[in-house]
Amino acid sequence: MHAITIPEPGGPEALVWAEVPDPVPGEGEVLVEVAASAVNRADLLQRQGFYDPPPGASPYPGLECSGRIAALGPGVSGWAVGDEVCGLLAGGGYAEKVAVPVGQLLPVPEGVDLVTAAALPEVTCTVWSNVFMIAHLRPGETLLVHGGSSGIGTMAIQLAKAVGAKVAVTAGGKEKLQRCAELGADILIDYREQDFVEEVRAATDGAGADVILDIIGAKYLDRNVKALAVNGRLAIIGMQGGIKAELNIATLLNKRGAITATSLRGRPVHEKAAIVAAVREHVWPLIGGGHVRPVVDRTVPMSEAAGAHRVLEESTHTGKVVLTR
Structure with missing residues (x-):
């Protein structure tokens, strides 16, 4: 291949x-015959030599894919050759074929075509596990999403609105904020010109955000804690803004706040399977019912993945960039 x-x-x-x-x-x-994969920030880090695959994983980039089952390994039941699927991977999505643990497979949701389905596994599993399984976002609470126009952001907006939460987003520029608004975002913050701490407080009568989903990391840590509501939860899933920062413990204590940090790629297979099962139970019906949809900025031939990586580095996209066979 x-x-x-x-x-x-x-x-x-x-x-x-x-x-x-x-x-x-x-x-x-x-064994899945790949129809499409999608580009994630982790792929850029791997390409740069900063994020090696976990032991035993495929050496090729690509943390998700869609396609058709070409063969079943020993001990697999419940699936058949020819089934259209999408899957969460530890690597290997940028390829014509990939072996996928059965617990990380999902059927292609109703109403979604096979290629577009490649844009779903990583964002749905990341958002559901962090915002709902760990941070326990509830109806009526406020979620602040950094990078609202990203693949993660566009999914987080929709899922939070689907459960009855209020959503604040940060993004760069009016065009990206308008796309966030179209997906349901209530509070639009241009991080280039506005202070997200002040904007979130103003929009919540001084309370702050109950949950913050953060892709930035160190650069935003102090301000994120300031933006938290009492009993607020900060979920860090990225480090685009660096890896080291000082934390005012007194501020966190006064707010009775919690900070969590997770990644998907290195988790054991059984943990990924539990997340995938929860996504199938809770998110797939929302997609099938038309309440949540994958947002794809563009498709690029897989052999031209370099161009897709440049798009992510330039941050000119909204939603996901998909690689097609």
Whole structure:
């Protein structure tokens, strides 16, 4: 088969479409013939040499895919060759075929085409696990989403609105904020010109955000804590703004706040399976009912993945960038 390889870390040009050995599904895995994958920030880090795949994972980038089951590994039941699926991966999505643990498979949701389904696994699993399973966002609470126009952000807006929460977003520029508003965002904050702490407090009568979903990390840590409501929960899922920062513990204590930090890729298979099962139970009906939809900015041929990586680096997109076979 062919896959995107990374012979040496570097810029987008480091991605090479090359012939590699076919994967073989092991115990509890299925072989998926890939129709599409999607680009995530973690892929850019891997390309640069900063985020190696976990032990035993495919060396090729790509944390999600959609396609058709080509073969079943030993011990697999409940699926059949030819089933249209999408899946959460530890790697290997930028390829013609990939072996996927059966617990990380999802059926393509009703009303979503096979290619577009590739944009769903990573964002739905990330948002549901962090905002709902860990931070326990409830109806009537306020969620602040940093990077509201990103793939994660566009999904977080929709899921939070679907459960009856109020949503604040930060994004750069009127066009991206308008897209967030179209998805249901209530409070629109241009991080280039506005202080999100002041804006969130003003929009919540001084209370602040009950839950914050943060892709920035160190740069926003102090302000995020200030923006939290009493009993607020800060969920950190990225480090685009650095990895080290000082924290005023007194402020956090006074707010009885909580900070969590998670990633999906390195979790054990059984933990990923539990998240995927929760997403299938809670999110898939919302997608099938038309209440939540994947947001795809553009599709790019997989062999031209370098161009897709440049799009993410320039941050000119809204939603997901999908790679097609």
